[in-house]
Amino acid sequence: xxxxxxxxxxxxxxxxxxxxxxxxxxxxxxxxxxxxxxxxxxxxxxxxxxxxxxxxxxxxxxxxxxxxxxxxxxxxxxxxxxxxxxxxxxxxxxxxxxxxxxxxxxxxxxxxxxxxxxxxxxxxxxxxxxxxxxxx
Numbered sequence: 001x002x003x004x005x006x007x008x009x010x011x012x013x014x015x016x017x018x019x020x021x022x023x024x025x026x027x028x029x030x031x032x033x034x035x036x037x038x039x040x041x042x043x044x045x046x047x048x049x050x051x052x053x054x055x056x057x058x059x060x061x062x063x064x065x066x067x068x069x070x071x072x073x074x075x076x077x078x079x080x081x082x083x084x085x086x087x088x089x090x091x092x093x094x095x096x097x098x099x100x101x102x103x104x105x106x107x108x109x110x111x112x113x114x115x116x117x118x119x120x121x122x123x124x125x126x127x128x129x130x131x132x133x134x135x136x
């Protein structure tokens with residue numbers, strides 16, 4: 001295949017099978033390979049640099065229904081019970097605080113990185129103030 005045919009193949013493939021973000025992530029690899037080939041003087045130029053895509057052409061992912069994205073109160077209660085049981089029975093000695101973290105997620109609505117950054121100094125009376133996130 002010549003470079004134009006390769007580009008056309010990718011465009012057609014991604015228009016029909018994937019959304020825009022999958023297209024960008026996958027074609028980034030192809031672009032980098034072609035730039036490497038140009039740097040090594042294997043090809044004179046990257047044909048893929050000329051490809052411009054209208055994002056309106058990609059299929060749109062339907063938004064998931066909101067009732068599937070939120071835990072019901074019964075589900076939260078069940079998770080809370082399972083977490084307490086796991087904590088009290090110490091099933092996993094290496095990660096024994098994970099059940100408490102799960103309960104903390106549901107009580108505070110905090111993200112994992114925020115919970116990892118909590119310090120005793122963040123507690124003021126009955127309030128918790130976290131203004132940082134844990135960065136590994």
